[in-house]
Each structure stands twice: as structure tokens, then as C-alpha cells.
Amino acid sequence: MNPVGASVSTGGNGTPWRREPRTGSGVLTLPPLLTVGVDIGGTKVAAGVVTPQGQLLECVKADTPHLSQSPQVVEDTITELVQPLMRRHEIYAVGIGAAGFVDSARSSVLFAPHLSWRNEPLREVMSQRLRVPVVVENDANAAAWAEWRFGAGRGEGHLVCVTLGTGIGGGVLVDGALQRGRYGVAGEFGHMQVAPGGHRCECGNRGCWEQYASGNALVREGRELALAKSPMAHGLLRRVEGDMSRLTGPLVTEVAAAGDQAAVELLADVGDWLGIGLANIAAALDPGIFVIGGGVSDAGELLLGPARESFRRKLTGRGFRPEARIVRAELGNDAGLIGSADLARQVARRFGRSRRQRQRRRTNPRER
Numbered sequence: 001m002n003p004v005g006a007s008v009s010t011g012g013n014g015t016p017w018r019r020e021p022r023t024g025s026g027v028l029t030l031p032p033l034l035t036v037g038v039d040i041g042g043t044k045v046a047a048g049v050v051t052p053q054g055q056l057l058e059c060v061k062a063d064t065p066h067l068s069q070s071p072q073v074v075e076d077t078i079t080e081l082v083q084p085l086m087r088r089h090e091i092y093a094v095g096i097g098a099a100g101f102v103d104s105a106r107s108s109v110l111f112a113p114h115l116s117w118r119n120e121p122l123r124e125v126m127s128q129r130l131r132v133p134v135v136v137e138n139d140a141n142a143a144a145w146a147e148w149r150f151g152a153g154r155g156e157g158h159l160v161c162v163t164l165g166t167g168i169g170g171g172v173l174v175d176g177a178l179q180r181g182r183y184g185v186a187g188e189f190g191h192m193q194v195a196p197g198g199h200r201c202e203c204g205n206r207g208c209w210e211q212y213a214s215g216n217a218l219v220r221e222g223r224e225l226a227l228a229k230s231p232m233a234h235g236l237l238r239r240v241e242g243d244m245s246r247l248t249g250p251l252v253t254e255v256a257a258a259g260d261q262a263a264v265e266l267l268a269d270v271g272d273w274l275g276i277g278l279a280n281i282a283a284a285l286d287p288g289i290f291v292i293g294g295g296v297s298d299a300g301e302l303l304l305g306p307a308r309e310s311f312r313r314k315l316t317g318r319g320f321r322p323e324a325r326i327v328r329a330e331l332g333n334d335a336g337l338i339g340s341a342d343l344a345r346q347v348a349r350r351f352g353r354s355r356r357q358r359q360r361r362r363t364n365p366r367e368r
Ligand SMILES: [Zn+2]
Pocket: 190, 191, 201, 202, 203, 204, 205, 208
């Protein structure tokens, strides 16, 4: 570490401290707090160095270990990604974002659908291995935090972030504070039942919102259209050369953007369902903004236009209340990583503050 600036003193542990030149009050400050965010996805684990302004300085990736492998293999992967970053940058803390249930103390992963973690004390294990403070966060919470701090939700502390991927992830901020719930599992909007007796969900229930407003729903409906031998499906069939098993969400978006009517309608249907679910959430939480992220949100207005219309039609108290804005997320795939890193920074700051206090007491023993 080579902190820039004038007078550098060295603390008892050999850490150089920079004297803040602006104040002249002798207040000692730490150099910029760089933190690492780790995002554990279904296929890739990504780790990146993030500045206090939310800028991603460097990012490295590896394949996500298979579900059948021991928890330790995932922890090895994280360590192998993060340690080289820590050698190249001065890192104060690490935030790990994972899909799954994270306890409200943000220390253990209770359950992760893509990994072998069950009640895994991840914070303790990883802080011992990496020797810096570690926080663990649900990936959708981390994304919501990032969009509020640096993305589409800046300035609106009452925010709901909905991530549309293969399923639906959700994160809630009330007055700028993440709402994790009593047990850490708040914001699982994907499993709100919007169609009783509807499509079966992998959670075991029927009619969950993510069966209607996700990437999986988009693909299922596209294939169904083709199976019905509808001439409407001609454009989609041509794009996948007659093999509908090759149909993906991004392909539907691509064909819709080129003006194919069936693909436009498929996205509009998903948008309709999206608006219905958002109206339900608004009835409960009354946010000022909905930030819509995840792969399906790449469809932009083809999705959000219909979502706003159905939201308006279903909103409780419509006509007598201000409406929440529905906007597209800005940080894309990096949201979870940037959010995890920024949440870790809060811990690093506390850590830094206590180090700073210890340092000041050493220099001036009368100060308490
Ligand atoms: Zn479900």
C-alpha cells in the first residue's frame, strides 16, 4: 500500500496511516476502502475489486462447482479467486453474494439451490481463510443495494428490486435499509402465488409468480406456441432452425426486437404478469420505485411497457395515489458483485473506525 498525500505515520501494526491534509485537525483517515464482491451464480463464480464509488476495477471468474461437490470445494474456489486480488490490491473486506437463504445475521447460508451448502457457517470459514472481515448476503438483496447506491434507484430509499432470470429474485429497501426479515428470507417474491392451481413450481407449490413472469416462463410459452403448430410461431421456428429445444429467452428478445409479432406478444404476456405481481407488492410495501433487472429485462420497453399498463390496471387505490416508477436496472450482471462489495465496505468501515480509535488512544492515551 502506498497512500498518497503528505505526512504518513505508521501504526503499531506497521500499517501506514494518512493524515488528512484538508482538515488540519490531526484526524487520521484510512486510504480509500477497496473491497471485493463475490457473486456465486448457477454457472460462474465472479470476484471483483470495487471502489467506494461502485466502480469495478478488476474482475475474475471461475466455473461454479457442481452441487454434488462438498461445501469446501466452493470455498476453495472463492479463496483461489480472491487471494490473487488481495495480492494486487489493498482489500479491507469481502462480501459474498449467493442465491439462497442467508440467515439474518448474514453469517450462514441456510440453503442454496445450486450448491451443497446447508447451514454453512460461511462468514466464519471465509474470514479465517482470507483474514479480512467477510459478510454474506443473498444475491438479490445485494443487487437491490447496488441499484440503490449506484444504479437506477439512486435517491429513492423505498425501493423494490426484482431480478428476472430463470426464476425471480427480490430485494427490498425501506428508507435506505435492506429488509431481510426475521429469519433472513424476506423478498422471495417469485413464490407468491398469483394463479392458484396454475403451473407447478420447483418449490413444490402451484401458480408461483416466477412460473409466469420469468425467463423460464417466456421459453415455455414460446415452445407451447410452436407445439400448437401456430403459424404465429414461424419467425421463432426459423430462428432456431425448427428445433424449439434451442429456444432461449435472449432469442425471443432478439426476434421480438426485429419486429416478430409472436415474440412481441410473448414478452408482453410476461410483462402483463410482471405488472400483476408488482401491483401485489405495491399493495404490501408501497415502494417509490421498482427496479427490474436480470436477463429478461434486456427486452426493455417490450417488457416494461406492458408491465406498467397491467400494474396501473391492478394497483390498489389506483387513481387516488401516486404510482411507483417501474424502471430497468442499470448495473446488469455486475449488480450482485458490486452490492456485496459495498455491503462489505460498511463492515470494513466499522473495522477501520475501531482500528483508528485504537491508534488514536495509542498516540494520545488521555483520549477516550
Ligand atoms: Zn414456487
